[in-house]
Amino acid sequence: MSGTLKAVRGTRDLLPPETALWNRIExxxxxxxxxxxFGEIRTPVFEDTSLxxxxxxxxxxxxxKEMYTWEDRARAAxxxxxxxxxxxxxxxxxxxxxxxxxxxxxxxxxxxxxIGPQFRRERPQKGRYRQFSQIGAEVIGPPSAGSESPLRDxxxxxxxxxxxxxxxxxxxxxxxxxxGSAADRARYNEILRAALADVAPKMCVDCQRRAVTNPLRxxxxxxxxxxxxxxxxxxxADSLDEESKAHFAAVMAAxxxxxxxxxxxxxxxxxxxYYTRTTFEFTHGGLGAQNALLGGGRYDGLSExxxxxxxxxxxxxxxxxxxxxxxxxxxxxxxEKADAYIAPLGEAMNAPALKLARELRRAGLAIELGxxxxxxKKSFETADKTARRIVILGEDELNSGILxxxxxxxxxxSKVARTELKRILxxxxxx
Numbered sequence: 001m002s003g004t005l006k007a008v009r010g011t012r013d014l015l016p017p018e019t020a021l022w023n024r025i026e027x028x029x030x031x032x033x034x035x036x037x038f039g040e041i042r043t044p045v046f047e048d049t050s051l052x053x054x055x056x057x058x059x060x061x062x063x064x065k066e067m068y069t070w071e072d073r074a075r076a077a078x079x080x081x082x083x084x085x086x087x088x089x090x091x092x093x094x095x096x097x098x099x100x101x102x103x104x105x106x107x108x109x110x111x112x113x114x115i116g117p118q119f120r121r122e123r124p125q126k127g128r129y130r131q132f133s134q135i136g137a138e139v140i141g142p143p144s145a146g147s148e149s150p151l152r153d154x155x156x157x158x159x160x161x162x163x164x165x166x167x168x169x170x171x172x173x174x175x176x177x178x179x180g181s182a183a184d185r186a187r188y189n190e191i192l193r194a195a196l197a198d199v200a201p202k203m204c205v206d207c208q209r210r211a212v213t214n215p216l217r218x219x220x221x222x223x224x225x226x227x228x229x230x231x232x233x234x235x236x237a238d239s240l241d242e243e244s245k246a247h248f249a250a251v252m253a254a255x256x257x258x259x260x261x262x263x264x265x266x267x268x269x270x271x272x273x274y275y276t277r278t279t280f281e282f283t284h285g286g287l288g289a290q291n292a293l294l295g296g297g298r299y300d301g302l303s304e305x306x307x308x309x310x311x312x313x314x315x316x317x318x319x320x321x322x323x324x325x326x327x328x329x330x331x332x333x334x335x336e337k338a339d340a341y342i343a344p345l346g347e348a349m350n351a352p353a354l355k356l357a358r359e360l361r362r363a364g365l366a367i368e369l370g371x372x373x374x375x376x377k378k379s380f381e382t383a384d385k386t387a388r389r390i391v392i393l394g395e396d397e398l399n400s401g402i403l404x405x406x407x408x409x410x411x412x413x414s415k416v417a418r419t420e421l422k423r424i425l426x427x428x429x430x431x
Contacts, residue, residue, distance in 0.1 A: 010122070010130025018324070020336040022133075025167060025323050026115055029135050032163045033113045036155070038137055041112040043093035045119075049083040054306050055092040055274050066120040086119035091274070091299065091315050092306070094138045099308035109145045109152075113137035126325070133320040136296075140303070140313030147312040150247050153278045153298060154254030156314055160282060160294065161260045169284065169326050172293060175265035176255075176280045178248035179216075180240040182301055185276065188239040189215050199229045219267045235266045244277060251278055274299040278314065284326050293326060294318030338366040339425050340405075341383035345394035347372035353393050356418075363422045384408050391421070 007013055014022060030040075049069050068086040087093055094112055097103075103110050115135050122128060139156060141147040157174065164172050179185050192215035200211035203218075203226045210217040219230060240248070255262055268279055279297035296316025303311035340360065344353035350372045357369045368386045370379050376392075383390040392404040403421060406413040416424050 008130075010124040012129060017336055021324055021327060022320060025320060025327075026135065028167050029113070029115065029163060032159065032166060033137060036111070036159050038111040038113045041094055041097060041114050042116070043087070043090065043097055043114065045117060046084045046086050047093055047096065049085040051092050051096055051306060052085055052088060055095070055302055056089065066122055068119050068121060088120045089118055089317065090114050090116070090134060090136055091138060091302070091317070094315075095140065095299075095302050095308070095311070095313070096306060098140055098311060099303060099306065103140075104142050104309050104311050107142060107145060109139060109141040109147060111137070111139050127319070127321045129321065134317045135320060136315060136317035138313055138315035140311050140315075142309070142311060148300065150250035150278075151254055153251045153314050154258065154260075156296075156316065157251075157255060157262075157280060158258050158260050160316065164282065164293070167323065167327070169293070169323070171284060173283050174260065174262040174280065175268050175283065176251070176262050176278065177236065177265050177268040178240060178244055178251075178277050179236055179269050179275055179279055179297070180244040180277060182276055184236075184239050184241055184244055185216075188234075188236050191234050191239060192216065192218065195233050199232075203229055216269045219269050230267065236269060237266060247277055274302040274305065276300045280316070282318075293322050338368040338387040339389070340365065341368040341370060341379075341387035341390045343370045343374070343376070343379035343383060343390055343392050344372040345376065345392065349393050349395070349398065352398050356391075356393060356421075360422060360425065363426065365422070365425050389425075 033040075049067070052067065067088050070084060072082045072084045074081045094114065098110060098112075113136065116133065117131050118134050119131055121130055124130060137156070137159075139147065139152050146152065157176070161172075161174065180188070193211065196207075196211040196215060196218060200208050200218075203211075204221065204223045207218050207221050207223070207226055219233070221227075221230060252262070252264075265281075268281055269275075275297040277298040277300065279295075281295040282293045283291040284293050285291060294316055296314070298312070298314040300312040302313065303309060342353050342357050342360075344350050353369060353372070357367045360367045368383070370382065374382070379392075380390060388409065389405055389407045392406075397403045401418045402415050403418055404413065405416045405421075405424070
């Protein structure tokens with residue numbers, strides 16, 4: 001084999017210090033979800049292909065063009081070959097697990113979140129990869145547990161507003177709409193198909209195809225020349241039945257009461273077949289034209305569509321790459337440095353330096369360990385790049401128990417008793 005091996009197109013390596021930001025996002029999400037009594041679920045990264053065809057929809061771009069699918073050949077006469085697919089989204093897998101493990105029999109709402117990779121064969125671009133990580137959550141359960149309540153919709157949206165605020169993402173906009181019941185959606189699809197019959201030939205190639213296979217997706221088109229045609233199309237709100245209108249009105253009333261601002265967006269329908277009633281999207285101006293941070297909605301018939309009991313639900317998914325880009329755009333992404341760099345003076349000090357590093361690390365401090373073979377100048381240069389301060393450990397310091405500590409931000413140098421070092425470093429680490 002010749003040539004240098006590289007990551008496959010559409011994938012990438014995440015390296016420090018960027019991974020520190022990813023960890024902060026995930027830790028914040030876990031902390032917020034816990035306050036709302038969500039528990040973590042981990043599903044396989046591949047599923048039976050039919051799960052996505054039956055849930056996401058065979059005519060969606062995801063199923064028809066973007067999935068990574070292969071035939072898993074039988075290895076024994078008693079086995080059958082099976083078509084498998086790397087998960088392009090996680091809601092279907094969560095609902096499959098809900099059915100398989102009979103979670104509905106508890107009679108309680110299941111509030112589940114996940115963090116993990118998804119896979120779609122899309123055209124790679126900024127913030128969009130073929131392997132991408134999503135943070136998502138689902139609230140699902142039998143109707144007797146209140147799973148159909150508009151309060152559940154509003155609570156999920158309020159939780160997301162809290163999460164974005166605690167991540168330090170300001171200036172977001174919440175767009176909401178209702179696609180009504182399954183009957184409303186089907187009726188609107190036919191109205192759209194009829195309305196597009198004359199104008200679709202004037203639109204982009206994707207819209208021409210979607211006008212026949214999945215008319216709702218036409219509303220997602222971002223081609224500037226198509227916008228006047230789309231703006232003139234019938235609105236979903238005019239196809240809602242009274243029950244769907246009342247449900248959506250209750251969602252908006254709850255958001256108003258909680259002080260969560262939102263914009264009603266008549267074009268927000270989301271293209272996956274399983275969505276019903278409330279749909280939503282959080283956007284941010286710092287992301288440019290592709291400005292969606294996250295999206296989701298209600299899927300009251302999904303469980304039944306894949307062979308399960310009636311189990312209305314609502315959920316969302318957010319791409320971590322989009323969150324990272326947003327934080328970087330707001331100059332929130334700062335390189336995380338260690339609390340201290342220990343610089344042993346001479347190779348004889350390497351073992352005592354490791355002992356000191358162990359003590360400090362066990363106290364919860366982030367410590368970078370130098371090497372006694374380094375000249376002092378090199379130790380300072382390395383420490384300045386990796387830590388907020390340097391701790392010098394030579395024979396004099398070892399014998400006297402008094403260490404030299406220099407803060408790089410202030411340039412201040414001081415003598416610190418070894419017995420006080422953990423306390424001093426811990427104080428400045430949290431300052």
